[in-house]
Amino acid sequence: MPESISAEEVIAHFDTVSFPEYDLITGHQIEYPQTEFGGFKLDDPATYHHEVLPNGLTLIVKSLPDNRVFAVNVLGKNRSANEAPQKAGITDFVNRCLEKGTTTRNARQLADDLALIGANVTLYDNPWIPYDDRYTTRRYSFMKFETIDDYAREGLELFSEIAFEPSFDSVEVEKVRRSMMAVLGRKTGSPRNVARNLFFESLFAGKAFSQPIMGSPRTIGSITPADLKQHHAGFYSPENVIVAITSGKPIDTVLSWARDILGTRPSTGYTSATPETPAPLTTSLTAHTELEKEQIAIYLGGSLPGANSEESVALAIASSILSERLYLTLREREGLAYSVGSSITFYRNFGWHYCSMATASENYQKAIDGIIFQIEKLQLDGPTPSELQRAKNRIWGRLMSAKLSAINQAYYLSVDNYLGRSTNHDQQLLADLAGVSVEDIRRASRYFRTSDYILATAGKMP
Structure with missing residues (x-):
């Protein structure tokens, strides 16, 4: 508690203050303050x-x-x-x-x-x-x-x-x-x-x-x-x-x-194997495992360029926007999903993405159609300016939140090095996020394929 305010003053304030009441059943327009990306600064004294x-x-x-x-x-x-x-x-x-x-x-x-x-x-x-x-x-x-x-x-x-x-x-x-x-x-x-x-x-x-x-x-x-x-x-x-x-x-x-x-440990001459790039898809591939469950899990996606590609930041933002849209439409509005979202992962020279969803077995085809529709809508229309701002804020905010602890700072330093990034990658990321436009998202989202993709499912197929 601030030293200038006593406990008695705090109690007295809440004994007398009044707050507006809203009946959310009948509806009320709540105005939220606008958040603009670009106000973030990274002052790193380390x-x-x-x-x-x-x-x-x-x-x-x-x-x-x-x-x-x-x-x-x-x-x-x-x-x-x-x-x-x-x-x-x-x-x-x-x-x-x-x-x-x-x-x-x-x-x-x-x-x-x-x-x-x-x-x-x-x-x-x-x-x-x-x-x-x-x-x-x-x-x-x-x-x-x-x-x-x-x-x-x-x-x-x-x-x-x-x-x-x-x-x-x-x-x-x-x-x-x-x-x-x-x-x-x-x-x-x-x-x-x-x-x-x-x-x-x-x-x-x-x-x-x-x-x-x-x-x-x-x-x-x-x-x-x-x-x-x-x-x-x-x-x-x-x-x-x-x-x-x-x-x-x-x-x-x-x-x-x-x-x-650490430096006195002897070297061994070990040669590390490197991951292989996934083969390009020319048609959609489906795979299913039947389980005695009343639900079905869906993973739909494919390969992407790598962490060091010029489009990696735009791809991350596009995935965040897609994830929000899937949640708001398929889960909140249509009630089709137990869980739903879009995920993206990078290696140095390739990456992958998928839309994942868990739903009741009878909703299977609606779920697939809904995912593909939202991908194609993003590709055609692009995001709104407010969606773009929210996604940038989300990516930066979650990263900074994850790095509040010293151990996660060490973790991300090692991951950035593994991916070929510099120790000041956060500064570069901040600049890259600010520079991504609506058109960049429309262009990057075309990597989320809707005609040649992997569709993996497990559960009860209707």
Whole structure:
């Protein structure tokens, strides 16, 4: 509470103040203030450093004096591309084993030592929280660590041990395997998860991105502790990781620690596989998995240019506008959807998009027609100026909101580097957002194909 206002004054104010009352059943015109994109400014007082250590590890450090949190994100490059088809899901398996013990500490000791410095470690998304998979992707893996700056060096040493010196104890490996099998069993009954995996199988047929991130009961059941050790040694070798650190400590101090702790790890000569571009579509492809459900999940989309294309920002805005339209029409106005939206993802030289929707089985064709209609309407008419402004505000606001925490700042620094972007990408993004016009959206939306697309569905087909 502001020091100039006492609690008694606040109570007295609300005892006497009156507020207008509106009967929303009979209707009332509520005027909202106009929001204009372009008023946003990014004043970034942080300092940055980027280098590749002699062992091949990519290191990014962000120092912000007012920050009191020490946060680290480790990004493993090209997750699915570096998994053999018969071992799909092995990276997820590895990450789930990291917290189960290192070469010098067992799981209980690790938990105790992390608690002593108030540290948090996140190695995979929580499968029991709906939609808690925003960071899980076929492109890369992540490991997140945060503690307070007072324990920065101690924390970096402990996290480095967790990330790079796991024991893969056979007893703990079997516990992790059982938990993964339970999650996989639950996912096989989810129309949303089944349809999404089917979409990737169709779009990336015969390529690494066709594999499910978590694997299958067959692949997870076949992976041995020796397989885990071998995959970890290569995939998380210095040459294949990006480490981003945010802290209030001076850059030189953090660099000294990182070089001592991370830079002394031996390089392995590991050569990372790169994802393959999806084959161009000349006609629509459909795939369906029948499930004993009363609903059906729909994924409709295709491939796009990559993160570094001139149209990437316009494509992101177009997807946001389309998502809003789908929600307002198919869910709110027509009541067809349990959930609906448009999503877009970029790799360096290609990307993909899909419109996803969950609906009652009897609404299937209406849903497909509704999605295609909204895509074609955006292509023909383009967005209104207010839609364009809202989408720009939404993209920028959500990104800045996501970056409020130090750990997410580290996460996005590593992702930007992975995608070939600079450490000041936010400044460039702000300028690019401001420059996108209505015509740019109309032109970019033509990548959302309505005559040659992937249609993946799971559930009860009418």
